[in-house]
Amino acid sequence: MRCAFIFLIALLFVSQALSAKTAGRVAHAGGPLCNPGTEFTCVDGYLCVLREYVCDGEQDCYDNSDELYCSRKK
Template sequence: MSAAPTVRGLRGLHGLHGLLAASLLLLAAGAGTARAAGCDAETGFSCGEGRCIDKKYVCDGNINCNSGVDERNCTSCAATAVFCEGRCAHRCDGIARCADGADEVGCPTRPVFECSPGVTVLSSKQCDGIQNCPEGEDEEGCSYPEDCRGNAVYCDGRCWPASTRCDRVVWCSDGADERDCPWWPKQTLPGKAKS
């Protein structure tokens, strides 16, 4: 039996047509509850959505199941994450998700881009298709592939369709496609109150 297509493999489908096509493909592949029930207990984790993910993605600080169940009730985290505020937060990605900044402590120094005097962002955020500076200076003078216009997400050297933004699946290694989404943890810096 061939493996059921994953949501990630259907990234070119958009809107209601995409949802309908994805549903039909998943049903045709037999990816209902039987697929979730058949999740390999040794290497797989059931998202409860009719799909499995590899166990290495559970409690790694990135939401891989649409419901976020892979990051809930974690008692320990993968080596790439730290436990804080009841969840695993990805370490050393330049975004302080823990109130005390523990997820960014002891990380290698990274080069920064100066937006304006006293305001910096990681250089890796420059020309990533997302305005990280207050006035968008990090995106000025950048050139993007023709298919990376509008709301598309540019990261990791390639362009992702706008449909990958805020879909609760982390496509970019730094989480840029999910940052600033309503459900994404807001950045708090050490010593600063949460808003």
């Protein structure tokens, strides 16, 4: 029982850390709804990423398409 509790607490911390990483970076899910003027549509079509975070050296799309074909990192 104690191990299960520790596991759940660890899982909570990991999920909060991941949420903090993506807060403000991923605009929303639903590729067709991306604003082409301000957002990049991930190749998998699942997420929209603010254009300022494309080629910044950090993976924002699950498929890493926001970091592919970058001539240089910011």
